[in-house]
Amino acid sequence: MSDGVGSGVSANTVRVRLTNTGRWLFGDRQGLVLWLGLLVWFGLTWRVGFFIQDTYATANTLVALANGQLHVTELRYSLTFGSQPGLHLIDGRLYGRNYGQLALAVPLVWGLEGLSTIAAPHLLLAGLWAGLGLALVSQLSEFERADRRQTRTVGSAVVAVVFLASVATATELPRDRLALVAYQLSTLLAAATACLVCYRLVGRLHDRRLGLVAGAGLGVATPAGFWATIPKRHTLVALLVLAAVYAFAVSRQRTGRAALRARAGAYVLAGSITWVHAFEALFAVAVLGVVDLLTARSNGVKQLVVIGLALSVAITPMAVTNHAISGNPAQPPRVFSSVDIDTEFSPVLDSPDPGEATGETTGSAGSDSNGAASGGGSSGVSLPIDALRDAAQTAVGTILSFGGEAAIRGVEALDDGSRLWHTFVRSGTIPSVEYETNGYETIELALLEAMPILGAVVALPVLLGRRLRRLATASPGTLDPRTASPVRQTDLLVVALAVVLTVVYLPRVPLKSLLTVRYLHPVVPLALYGVCRIPAVRAGAAETALLGRAYLAALGFALAVLLGGITGLGLALGEAIQYNALWNLTAATVCAAVVAGRTLRPGRVSARVVAVGLALPAAFTTAYLLLSGLVYFRYGRYAFDVVRVVAGALPGL
Amino acid sequence: MVRRDPVAVVAALVVLVLAVFGPLSGIDVTSAQASTVGDGNATVESTTLDAPALTVTDGRFGATVQYVRLPVATVTVESVTGRPRLVYLVSVPELGVERAETHVITRGGTYRLAPDDRALGSDTAAGTYEASLTLRVQSFETAHTVARVNHTVAVPS
Numbered sequence: 001m002s003d004g005v006g007s008g009v010s011a012n013t014v015r016v017r018l019t020n021t022g023r024w025l026f027g028d029r030q031g032l033v034l035w036l037g038l039l040v041w042f043g044l045t046w047r048v049g050f051f052i053q054d055t056y057a058t059a060n061t062l063v064a065l066a067n068g069q070l071h072v073t074e075l076r077y078s079l080t081f082g083s084q085p086g087l088h089l090i091d092g093r094l095y096g097r098n099y100g101q102l103a104l105a106v107p108l109v110w111g112l113e114g115l116s117t118i119a120a121p122h123l124l125l126a127g128l129w130a131g132l133g134l135a136l137v138s139q140l141s142e143f144e145r146a147d148r149r150q151t152r153t154v155g156s157a158v159v160a161v162v163f164l165a166s167v168a169t170a171t172e173l174p175r176d177r178l179a180l181v182a183y184q185l186s187t188l189l190a191a192a193t194a195c196l197v198c199y200r201l202v203g204r205l206h207d208r209r210l211g212l213v214a215g216a217g218l219g220v221a222t223p224a225g226f227w228a229t230i231p232k233r234h235t236l237v238a239l240l241v242l243a244a245v246y247a248f249a250v251s252r253q254r255t256g257r258a259a260l261r262a263r264a265g266a267y268v269l270a271g272s273i274t275w276v277h278a279f280e281a282l283f284a285v286a287v288l289g290v291v292d293l294l295t296a297r298s299n300g301v302k303q304l305v306v307i308g309l310a311l312s313v314a315i316t317p318m319a320v321t322n323h324a325i326s327g328n329p330a331q332p333p334r335v336f337s338s339v340d341i342d343t344e345f346s347p348v349l350d351s352p353d354p355g356e357a358t359g360e361t362t363g364s365a366g367s368d369s370n371g372a373a374s375g376g377g378s379s380g381v382s383l384p385i386d387a388l389r390d391a392a393q394t395a396v397g398t399i400l401s402f403g404g405e406a407a408i409r410g411v412e413a414l415d416d417g418s419r420l421w422h423t424f425v426r427s428g429t430i431p432s433v434e435y436e437t438n439g440y441e442t443i444e445l446a447l448l449e450a451m452p453i454l455g456a457v458v459a460l461p462v463l464l465g466r467r468l469r470r471l472a473t474a475s476p477g478t479l480d481p482r483t484a485s486p487v488r489q490t491d492l493l494v495v496a497l498a499v500v501l502t503v504v505y506l507p508r509v510p511l512k513s514l515l516t517v518r519y520l521h522p523v524v525p526l527a528l529y530g531v532c533r534i535p536a537v538r539a540g541a542a543e544t545a546l547l548g549r550a551y552l553a554a555l556g557f558a559l560a561v562l563l564g565g566i567t568g569l570g571l572a573l574g575e576a577i578q579y580n581a582l583w584n585l586t587a588a589t590v591c592a593a594v595v596a597g598r599t600l601r602p603g604r605v606s607a608r609v610v611a612v613g614l615a616l617p618a619a620f621t622t623a624y625l626l627l628s629g630l631v632y633f634r635y636g637r638y639a640f641d642v643v644r645v646v647a648g649a650l651p652g653l
Numbered sequence: 654m655v656r657r658d659p660v661a662v663v664a665a666l667v668v669l670v671l672a673v674f675g676p677l678s679g680i681d682v683t684s685a686q687a688s689t690v691g692d693g694n695a696t697v698e699s700t701t702l703d704a705p706a707l708t709v710t711d712g713r714f715g716a717t718v719q720y721v722r723l724p725v726a727t728v729t730v731e732s733v734t735g736r737p738r739l740v741y742l743v744s745v746p747e748l749g750v751e752r753a754e755t756h757v758i759t760r761g762g763t764y765r766l767a768p769d770d771r772a773l774g775s776d777t778a779a780g781t782y783e784a785s786l787t788l789r790v791q792s793f794e795t796a797h798t799v800a801r802v803n804h805t806v807a808v809p810s
Contacts, residue, residue, distance in 0.1 A: 119671040122683065130667045138660045156663040163663075167670055172683045428715035435718070440772035442716040572770035574716040582714055653769050 027200045029139060030212055034199055036136040038192040038219040042228040043129050044643055045629025046188065048173065048181055049636015051230045052513060053079060055183075057086030058231070061096025063179045066109040070324055071095050076176055088336040090326050095333045098233050099321045100275025101186070105231075108182035113175075122173035125181065125639050126166035133159035162642060169641040181639075183231040191228035194239040195219045198525055201246045202532050204253070205487050213541040214532045221618035222524050223450045223516035225625040229639075233276050234521035240276070241284055241497060242525040244269040248292065248493055252486035260303060263292065264310035271314025278318065278332045280501065280522065282403050285311070287500050291493045295481045319391070330395035403504075410503035423509045423517060424448055427581060430510045437512050441574035443632075448588055449581040450516035450624075451524060452617035455588030456531045459599040463534065491533065498526040536598035540610030547611040554619030558583065562623055566631065567651040576632060576653055580624050587617040690757050693735015693792045697799045701727045702786045704804035707743065709773070711809075719777065719808065721750050723768040726788060728799075730761045737792035741766040745784040745806060748773060755791075779810035 026032040050056060056077050064072045071093040087094045096102070115124055137155030141148045173181075195218045203211025218224050227235045244266045251262035270288045273281035292307075293299055319329035326336070413419060422430045427446040429435070435442060448454050471479065481492065505519040531537055541547060565571055565579050594613030597605040630647040638644040674682045706724035711717070726741045738757040744750060754768040788800040 117676060119675045120681070120683070123671055123674055127667050127671045130663070134660050134664055134667075141660075153659045156659040160663045160666060163667055163670070167674070167682060170683055426715075429717040435772075436774060440718045440774055442712070442718070569713070570722070570770075571714075572712065572716075572720050572722075572772065574718065574772060575713050575720075578712075578714040578716045652767060 026196065027203065028208070029142060030208060031196055031199055031203075031215075033136065033139050033143075034212060034215045034219075035192050035196045036132055036139060038195050038216070039132050039188065040129065040136060041219060042188050042191055042225060043132070043639060045225075045626065046184065046229040046639040047629070047636040048125075048177055048184065048639055050077070050079070050180075051633065051635055052232065054086045055231055058096050058098055058102065059180050059183055061087075061099075062102045062105055062109065062183050064096070065099070065102050066106050066179060070099070070321065077180065086338060088333040088338055090333065090336050095325050095336075097332070097334045098276050099333075100272065100317060101231075101233050101236050102183070103275070103317070104190070104236070105179075105183045105186035108185050109179050112178045112182050112185075116175055116178060121175050121178060121181075122170045122641070123167060125173070126163055126170070126641075129166075129640060130159050130163040133162070162640075165642040165645075166640050169645050171637065171641055171644075173637065180231075184229050187231045187235050188228050190236045190239045191224055192219070194224060194235065194242055194525055197239065197242050197246050198528065201242070201249060201490075201529065204246075204249060205490065206532070206538065209544055210532060210538055210541050213544060213547065214528060217453070217532075217618060218525055218528050220625070221451070221453050221621045222528055223518075223521065223621075223625075224524060225622075226450075226516055226628060227518060227521060232518065234518050236276055237273055237280050237284075238522040238525055240269050240273045241501070241522045242529075244284065244288055245490065245493055245497070245526070245529070248288065249486060249490040252295075252489050260306055263296070263303070264306050266292070267307050267310040268314045271311045272317070274315045275318040275321065278334070278398075279402055279406070279504075282399060283500050283504055284497065284522075286403075287496045288493065291489075291496050295484065295489045295492065297482060323391075328391055328394055330391040330398060335398065406504040406507070407500075409507040410505070413506035414503070419506070419510070422446060423506070423520075426585065427510070428578065433510055434512050435574075439573075441572070441577070443574060443577050444510060444512065444514055445516050445577070445581055446510075447517050447520060449584045450621070451527065452584040452588035452620060453531055453591060453614065454527055455590075455592035455617060456534055456537050456595040456614070457527070458592040458596045459534050459536055460530070462596070462599050494526050494529050498523045498530070501526075534595060534599070536595045536602075536605075536610055537614065539598065539602075539607040540594075540614050543607050543611040546608055547615055550612045550615035551619050551622075554616050555622055558620045558623035559626070562627055563631075563651055566653060571653060573632060573653050576627075580620075580627065584617065584620045584624065587620045591617045689736070690738045690755075690792060691736035692794045693733065693737040694795050695733045695737045695739070695758060695790045696731040697788075697790065698729045698731040700729070700788050700800040702788065702800055702802045704784075704786055704802040707784055707786065707804050707806055709806055709808045712772070716772075718775065719773045720770045721745065721748065721773060721806070722770050723752060724786070725765055725767045726754075726786070727763060727765050728788060729763045730758060732761050733758050735792060735794075737790055737795070739764060739766060740787075740789040740791050741768065742787040742789070743768060743784065744787075745782050747782045748777065748808070750784075773808070777808055779808050781805050781807050 022032065026035060050059075056079050057072075059077050060072050060075055061070075063074060063076045064070065067074075072087060072095065087096060089095075112121075112124065119127060134156060137152060137159060140146055140155065141151035195215045198218045199211040199215025201211070202214040219228075224235070224238070247262045247266035247269055251259045251266060253259075254262060266288060267285070270284045271281065273284050296303065318332070322331055322333075323329040325333055418431070422428075422432075424447045427442065427444050427449060429442050430444060433444055481489070484492070501522050502520055509517055509519055511519070532541070561583065562576075562580055566576055569575075569579075571579055591613045594605060594610050598607070598610050630643070630650055631653065638647065672678070674680050703724040703726075706722065708722050709719050710722060712720055723743050728739055728741075730739075736757055736759055738755050741754045743752045750771050750773075752768045752771055754766040756764055756766055758764060782805070784804045784806045786800075786802045786804065787798060789796060789798050
């Protein structure tokens with residue numbers, strides 16, 4: 001290693017390793033550029049603050065977790081005096097939930113707090129954003145079609161200007177906000193990664209160009225952008241579900257060990273949702289299991305053992321966390337009653353030792369039976385047979401009661417026309433929603449309003465009808481799902497996941513504060529996959545240059561009519577959201593018309609018309625994302641002060 | 654001379670700025686936030702409070718709630734010392750409506766204060782309600798009302 005040749009070789013090896021790792025993660029440079037670009041884009045409307053009340057409880061739990069304990073002893077963030085809604089009282093200690101999501105953010109808390117000793121917190125964010133921008137510029141300049149020198153010069157000049165403007169206008173960001181920043185950053189990374197997985201999935205099954213349209217589309221033309229900086233579980237669950245679909249698709253395209261590895265990967269990804277939200281995980285794993293076993297080429301002992309091991313590995317973090325909290329690996333904190341606002345909670349904020357504070361903060365049960373272990377909150381090392389049996393009983397009970405009931409009630413809800421209309425098509429003022437919580441403002445959107453590109457799905461019944469006709473005339477042998485192509489098998493999984501993850505939440509939607517029906521968020525990437533599978537959409541997306549130009553033009557139009565409405569009509573918040581929703585529905589109708597036209601009469605509707613018809617709903621969704629960030633919803637403080645200055649110049653409500 | 658890579662130059666600039674204005678150097682670039690009120694006072698030349706524009710009308714585009722439409726206030730400030738703020742307060746006590754719009758000022762000029770409209774619950778009874786519109790100048794040193802108008806607002810059934 002000391003001589004020149006040796007170090008040269010090792011540097012080369014490192015570079016090869018890095019390239020290989022990058023290729024494994026991002027697929028190719030296009031994937032990396034997409035990921036970096038979407039991080040930069042999501043960051044633009046990032047506000048450091050609390051959009052939804054529940055986040056206070058989980059953010060405080062993150063603070064605890066970053067300090068090495070599961071229970072909350074410090075209320076760093078609080079909305080009111082006393083307890084925060086969303087904490088659960090178990091054996092005299094207060095616990096949060098969604099630990100898997102918080103665990104992802106813990107390294108970011110450490111990283112940001114470490115970096116803040118060198119750079120001031122508010123400049124740190126601007127610096128990280130500039131770093132991302134520079135990485136994006138240097139990757140963009142490597143494309144064959146780009147003028148390398150020019151791209152690097154112009155790109156870095158833009159980054160420098162934005163960075164210096166952010167520094168010049170910087171306002172204070174207290175250091176104790178960094179845990180919240182990390183929490184939001186982890187969600188932002190998950191959102192960009194979901195777009196990357198979408199790119200790779202569609203790119204793998206079709207081509208990279210369509211993959212790029214799909215990945216970028218998920219970032220700018222769906223509510224994924226809305227939830228990218230709001231640290232709720234939905235973004236992460238959406239990512240894990242989509243990633244499981246990707247691994248499933250890979251397992252169908254590969255053979256031998258590679259196929260089995262991917263198959264196990266799908267179970268690990270779906271199974272790890274248990275650590276975030278056991279209820280959603282239950283359905284994701286069940287659907288994956290059924291579709292996988294039905295369509296697999298082989299379900300031998302070896303395969304089943306590997307799948308079983310993969311699932312056990314995936315649920316281990318959840319089981320360990322649950323065991324540490326309640327002593328029962330199958331009982332997530334969420335199933336314990338949530339503490340109400342009156343629960344005595346007197347955080348000793350200035351206590352030097354969190355362990356000492358425990359006794360005082362836990363309210364009713366001063367000294368708990370689990371002993372004084374504060375680090376990790378473990379309640380003993382041994383896991384007796386009784387506990388295992390209890391866990392199994394609880395697991396089965398929970399699955400039967402929660403899962404069965406949700407499924408039955410979901411199917412019953414399919415009968416409720418008004419509910420379906422307000423959930424999927426048009427919100428307006430929804431009779432069953434308590435708008436009082438949000439100042440009587442009609443801010444809830446239906447799924448089609450939040451994602452008007454779903455208008456394209458009108459073509460699905462036509463396509464389904466054609467397929468059924470073809471199947472009816474086919475020989476019985478071709479009906480075996482095990483011999484279906486990888487694409488068809490993936491379609492089957494996506495449809496099954498989308499249907500099940502929708503139906504189980506139907507009894508609970510519409511509801512206040514869902515904004516874009518966020519309970520159905522994991523379905524959003526799946527739905528976009530479905531849109532991309534429509535041949536008419538693929539034809540339109542193949543006109544990529546036109547699609548891009550039409551999108552930019554339509555975005556200008558959308559911003560003009562929406563901002564014009566806000567100033568010209570003097571719209572209030574609820575009116576502005578509904579005005580935007582009606583424009584989105586109009587765009588969805590245009591999209592539906594061109595896609596249906598192309599599907600029914602391919603000779604009459606050109607691919608270029610379809611491209612324009614896709615650009616319109618995408619642009620109106622982007623406008624909704626931008627205005628949500630800059631005009632509609634004001635909270636917290638912009639991560640980049642230069643954005644605050646821009647937002648201040650826009651017309652207010 | 655060797656032409657440097659612009660990406661590397663900007664990266665170095667970013668690191669340099671972070672280091673210079675970081676905790677280690679102690680130099681703070683944080684601009685005082687424009688919304689932070691301080692000491693001082695302001696001389697107000699004229700105000701416009703369009704009380705008749707305070708109305709209750711139905712929401713549009715599918716928002717089937719009633720809105721209290723809050724009129725814009727304009728204030729022409731002759732001179733300012735320090736960092737006082739203008740406070741525009743609209744209240745309709747019997748409807749539980751109280752909205753304040755504030756603006757910290759550092760120099761004279763004409764300022765526009767536009768509070769957000771306020772939605773009313775569906776249980777609001779039709780009738781007439783007393784409203785008041787108040788403009789004040791506030792700072793840590795002083796607080797005085799520069800204009801106040803009372804108005805009766807009708808809630809249609």
